Amino acid sequence: MNLTLKVWRQAHADDTGSIETYPAENIPEEASFLEMLDIVNERIIEDGGDPIHFDHDCREGICGMCSLTINGVPHSKETGITTCQVHMRKFRDGDTIWVEPFRARAFPIVKDLITDxxxxxxxxxxxxxxxxxxxxxxxxxxxxxxxxxxxxxxxxxxxxxxxxxxxxxxxxxxxxxxxxxxxxxxxxxxxxxxxxxxxxxxxxxxxxxxxxxxxxxxxxxxxxxxxxxxxxxxxxxxxxxxxxxxxxxx
Amino acid sequence: MNALGQSLLNFWRSSIGKKLIVAVTGIILVGFLLAHMAGNLLIFQGRESMNDYAYFLHHFLHGVGIWLFRIVLLGAFILHIVTTIALVRQNRGARSEKYACEATVKASLSSKIMIWSGLTVLGFVIFHIFHFTIRVDPDLAGMKDPGDPSRHDVYGMVIAGFQNPLVVLFYIIAVTLLCSHLRHGIASLFQTLGLRSEKTRVAIQYAGIAIAIILWLGFLSIPTLITFGAIEDNGEAGKHSSTTFVIDPPKC
Structure with missing residues (x-):
């Protein structure tokens, strides 16, 4: 799958932040959403860039650590699952995916997609x-x-x-x-x-x-x-x- | 401040306390709307019934009753608005950064336009009071009941007041938005009062829709039928005889 990511990047809590565009090419559709971000991050690191920071832990939907607002919906539009349980087969080849942090004044952004x-x-x-x-x-x-x-x-x-x-x-x-x-x-x-x-x-x-x-x-x-x-x-x-x-x- | 005062202050400061105030004042306002609509429908009974009802309202408890009623209603209305403004200000502060990609999964349209429906209703209420309660139009203010010239002709005033298509249009828009406001508001007040549960959830949802539809039909039947000429003021006094239904009789 070839996708385009629109990702919120924010260097630190006091940075204004902005949406940056990243290509996500040759993503296997059996990959989870977080694995897709891992793949994109590996390529960013290979190119000498700062990887996209995001929260994750158990990756099986029980710890409550992963977040991400995907296309305007927290944990994506799939119901009853967390972001780590979202799989790329739920998207279509060529899709543009918006990835933003959980937004709330009470959840200040630490970096990129990580919130406190x-x-x-x-x-x-x-x-x-x-x-x-x-x-x-x-x-x-x-x-x-x-x-x-x-x-x-x-x-x-x-x-x-x-x-x-x-x-x-x-x-x-x-x-x-x-x-x-x-x-x-x-x-x-x-x-x-x-x-x-x-x-x-x-x-x-x-x-x-x-x-x-x-x-x-x-x-x-x-x-x-x-x-x-x-x-x-x-x-x-x-x-x-x-x-x-x-x-x-x- | 004493302990009771502190408790009340805590209640006002809390999000749920303010929402309870909005819910309770909402009940008063919905109750008023149902009574107001029932009173309005007396226009179908004719001039005497309508004017009798208006006379009763103005002379209940030697004229004190209507003022007590107005004070309670105005208090509820102001408290409803002031508390809502306080809540909205907090809400905007709580989500200062918007999503670049906004989406909703289940919010109803009526819930999304609450502030606009509410502000339209506020504007309409001010207009409506000047129109039919204070009666700034001398032609409407000077109407006398042909059967009893000592009292105001509310029946004739309503029919005359709805002769202007712009007034009717504003009335239709405002009442429609009011009912949109109630469709979300009535279901919400049950939630805020803690009465929503698995058992009651569906009934509450339909209660909000049903009351909104009843009020919409009841309030809009009057200007609509006046506009289409189904209710006319023929200037005659007396029960029933003053109402002329000009809809063609059924052809047998």
């Missing part, structure tokens, strides 16, 4: 945990959990924290991420006692990080590689309203 997504870590540190000492693994059914709650918590816990939800949102809102992280604990008896503290803490940290506000377009849901439903945002809204109400009177 540590804002998510700080949101989790503000309440996305259970603070009791858990000790050794308890017996499986020591704390009964209704199946429906266990399933809902598990669905929310599928979030890998990649940040595609933020990148897809025109407001760079982190509501799907925060909704997923809060819901997966709030739905379980172990997480329930600290629900109010968790929701207030995480939402306040989310706002402090400079993420935008959800306008219910559900682009986040559409691009989430783990297909997390925007219902977790509704649950977060409900839990926040209840927590803020209780905080005001208690």
């Amino acid at each position: 997504r540590s804002a998510f870590d700080r949101i989790v540190a503000a309440g996305g945990y259970i603070s009791v000492r858990t000790g050794a693994a308890p017996d499986a059914n020591a704390t009964p959990v209704p199946k429906i709650d266990a399933d809902a918590a598990f669905d929310a816990a599928a979030c890998i924290g990649c940040g595609a939800c933020v990148a897809a949102c025109k407001n760079a809102s982190a509501m799907l991420f925060v909704g997923a992280k809060a819901t997966h604990l709030n739905k379980l008896p172990q997480g329930e006692p600290e629900k109010d503290k968790r929701v207030l803490g995480m939402v306040r940290q989310m706002d402090a990080e400079g993420f935008g506000n959800c306008t219910n377009q559900y682009e986040c849901e559409g691009v989430c590689p783990k297909e997390i439903s925007a219902d977790v945002i509704a649950k977060l809204n409900r839990d926040y309203a209840a927590a803020a109400g209780r905080e005001a009177v208690e």
Whole structure:
């Protein structure tokens, strides 16, 4: 396959950055998107240039490290997968592919396509945990959990924290991420006692990080590689309203 | 500041707090629109019903009722707009750099034009208040009910007011954009209030569309039928007799 890449290049955080054009020739269609970038980078290095910097780690869709907005859609227009699971056979010979970083003020660009997504870590540190000492693994059914709650918590816990939800949102809102992280604990008896503290803490940290506000377009849901439903945002809204109400009177 | 004040300030400062304010004021405004449309449809009952209703509104609770109602409505309207502006400012700051290649995967058209539909509705509301509430046109302001000259002839005013095709055109555009605003807004308020779930998701989506369509048909039926001459003001007083439906009777 012969392709043309339009790639965002930015030397460092304070650089203005621009789109640069690169040919991607003789790319095998069984290559993954990141392998295609590896091939292009080898050629750039051979020519003495600065390779395109991008985030990656497990390359099997579970670590949440890879990013990239491909043709305007985080993780590409393919649904339910991360960038590392996108294969070149999904493109046509001769295509021009736009590759940009996940854009959000709260995700500052480090270099080229690499963004600093540590804002998510700080949101989790503000309440996305259970603070009791858990000790050794308890017996499986020591704390009964209704199946429906266990399933809902598990669905929310599928979030890998990649940040595609933020990148897809025109407001760079982190509501799907925060909704997923809060819901997966709030739905379980172990997480329930600290629900109010968790929701207030995480939402306040989310706002402090400079993420935008959800306008219910559900682009986040559409691009989430783990297909997390925007219902977790509704649950977060409900839990926040209840927590803020209780905080005001208690 | 005391603890309660701090909690309220925190609520206003939070993204979800502001969105809840937009949702609750939105409910008040949608409720008003449904009541306003139902009242407007009394025009099909004739001059007496329409003018009786207008008289009731203006004299409810010795004339205090309408002002209480207006204050609540104006408060909700202003709060809805001010809070939305605050949210939009934050949103623009959160995504200062745009993508060179922009794409969406599931955002509806109505959700994409919320700011434009909202601003058009704001402009229309100002025009509409000057047109039919304050009545800056002396011809409309001076209309008297032929059956009771002591009261204003709202029925005749509406028909006279919609004789100008530009007014009708603006009305149609504004109401259409209003209903686009509501198609996204109504479904959104359920989401913001935390009522959307796997069970309710589809019902909420259709509720937004259904209410928007009902309001669109209800509001636009009046200027459209007046424009096409199906509702005319023959100057007569009295219930029903004042409405002349000039649509041809069915041929049997």
